[in-house]
Amino acid sequence: MVIHYTSATIPIFCSSSSGSKCPTCGDQSSLEGVIFTCITCFLHGDDSNLRVFQYGASKAYFLAQPGGTCTIAPSNPTCDVLHRVYHLYHNNSFGGYNLFKNNCEDFAIYCKTGMLVKNKSTSGQVISRIAVTKVAKFTFPSTIFIHVAAIAMIPAAMSPAAIAIIDVSSVIVFVNGAMGPLAYCHYRYINDIGVRKDVEKVSLEELDTWSKWGGET
Numbered sequence: 001m002v003i004h005y006t007s008a009t010i011p012i013f014c015s016s017s018s019g020s021k022c023p024t025c026g027d028q029s030s031l032e033g034v035i036f037t038c039i040t041c042f043l044h045g046d047d048s049n050l051r052v053f054q055y056g057a058s059k060a061y062f063l064a065q066p067g068g069t070c071t072i073a074p075s076n077p078t079c080d081v082l083h084r085v086y087h088l089y090h091n092n093s094f095g096g097y098n099l100f101k102n103n104c105e106d107f108a109i110y111c112k113t114g115m116l117v118k119n120k121s122t123s124g125q126v127i128s129r130i131a132v133t134k135v136a137k138f139t140f141p142s143t144i145f146i147h148v149a150a151i152a153m154i155p156a157a158m159s160p161a162a163i164a165i166i167d168v169s170s171v172i173v174f175v176n177g178a179m180g181p182l183a184y185c186h187y188r189y190i191n192d193i194g195v196r197k198d199v200e201k202v203s204l205e206e207l208d209t210w211s212k213w214g215g216e217t
Contacts, residue, residue, distance in 0.1 A: 001025070002042040003089050005107035007097035008032035033092040034107070055112055062192065063185050067128025068105060073194030075112045084111045087204050094207075100126055115199045116210070122193040131187040 008031065024038035043049045055075035057065070062072050075081065088094050088111070095102050105123035110116055121127070193199060202210050 002037050002039055003034065003085050004037060004042060005034050005088075005094055005097065005104045006032060007099075032097060034089045034094055036089065053108065059189065063189060067131075067188060068123060068125030071109065071113075071124065071194050072192050073109070073113050073115065076114060080114070081112050084114065084204060109193055110202075113193065114201050114203070115193055116202045117193070117196065117198055118200070118210075120198075122199075124188070124192070127188055127191045131184045131191075134187060135183045 022038060022041055025036060025041055051069065053068075054061075054065075054070035055073060057070040057072055059072065062070055088107070094107055094110070097103065101119070101121050103121065103123055103126070105125060106116075106121055109122050116122065189195060200210075
């Protein structure tokens with residue numbers, strides 16, 4: 001069985017061949033929050049979806065992996081993790097589900113580390129998507145603009161000035177091309193739950209009154 005965090009808008013696979021409620025965990029199609037599900041329903045009937053999320057990853061390993069597969073933050077002892085999991089399950093007390101601010105990865109990371117960030121997701125998948133958006137916004141427009149500007153000068157005259165601008169644009173295009181992946185990796189790293197400075201250790205007793213939900217991601 002698996003304890004996990006979900007939304008009623010996310011369909012839950014039923015392992016029953018008849019299409020009725022699951023014989024193991026029942027009909028959970030309308031449930032949300034922290035719920036108990038059999039492993040088949042959790043994996044939507046596909047065992048190939050199962051992956052091990054690594055805690056305490058090295059910086060090199062972290063940067064080499066896709067977002068949402070590991071964190072530099074170490075896991076707490078098993079007894080502490082289980083205490084958080086069962087408390088949140090019995091009280092269904094992890095706030096409202098939000099794909100971009102408070103999702104299943106946020107829940108898992110909190111259970112394993114006890115750490116949260118106010119008004120922001122700790123999900124590696126969410127952070128990776130934000131990183132892609134930021135890199136695209138700040139590198140590609142300038143690259144395209146400079147490149148097009150240089151090409152536009154070619155028909156006018158192949159003067160030393162025009163050639164110089166073309167050469168400069170080539171360098172900038174190359175630098176921006178190299179900086180894109182570097183900026184992406186840097187953003188992922190500094191926003192990881194094990195690195196960022198605005199992380200707070202939040203006890204279960206503080207969780208209900210701790211203002212995590214709301215605000216901007």
